[in-house]
Amino acid sequence: MDTLRYPIGLFTYNEEESGQLFQVWIDEIKQLPTKLRAAVEGLSEVELDTTYRPQGWTVRQVVHHVADSHMNAYIRFKLALTEENPTIKPYDEGEWAQLADSKLDIDISLKLLEALHARWSILIESLTEEDLQKVFSHPEHMSTITLRESVANYAWHGKHHTAHITERFKRIG
Numbered sequence: 001m002d003t004l005r006y007p008i009g010l011f012t013y014n015e016e017e018s019g020q021l022f023q024v025w026i027d028e029i030k031q032l033p034t035k036l037r038a039a040v041e042g043l044s045e046v047e048l049d050t051t052y053r054p055q056g057w058t059v060r061q062v063v064h065h066v067a068d069s070h071m072n073a074y075i076r077f078k079l080a081l082t083e084e085n086p087t088i089k090p091y092d093e094g095e096w097a098q099l100a101d102s103k104l105d106i107d108i109s110l111k112l113l114e115a116l117h118a119r120w121s122i123l124i125e126s127l128t129e130e131d132l133q134k135v136f137s138h139p140e141h142m143s144t145i146t147l148r149e150s151v152a153n154y155a156w157h158g159k160h161h162t163a164h165i166t167e168r169f170k171r172i173g
């Protein structure tokens with residue numbers, strides 16, 4: 001296991017414990033913008049432009065990536081809620097992270113995440129058990145993904161990238 005790349009481990013999902021953990025995941029999604037903001041607090045521009053691990057993204061790119069990823073996720077949720085098993089559009093996250101808007105002030109994406117997660121968590125909390133069983137498909141994978149699993153996945157994803165930043169600055173003190 002590459003612990004620099006996967007500081008909190010790989011994403012795992014167990015349908016049986018999902019009832020018990022569901023509220024935890026919602027809380028993690030709600031808290032992500034605050035946790036991410038805390039992780040980058042006080043970092044200099046030079047620190048923001050250093051990589052969180054060798055050959056990894058810079059801290060700045062990580063913050064903008066979380067916004068890119070969660071904007072896509074939000075759209076996937078809305079598609080799954082309003083269409084029958086929609087096929088979602090994958091995107092090349094590495095190429096997205098090279099575009100000009102990944103070099104912007106991180107506060108722009110932190111504010112975007114605050115607004116996005118406010119809407120997203122209210123949407124998730126409104127979902128019935130039937131809604132949570134709704135699915136979308138990834139064109140390159142054979143299986144469908146339920147919204148319930150997707151909530152778990154994005155709770156993990158926010159913590160995964162926040163840990164890239166917090167673990168990096170723990171290592172260098």
Ligand code: NI
Pocket residue numbers: 065069157161
């Ligand atoms: Ni990611």
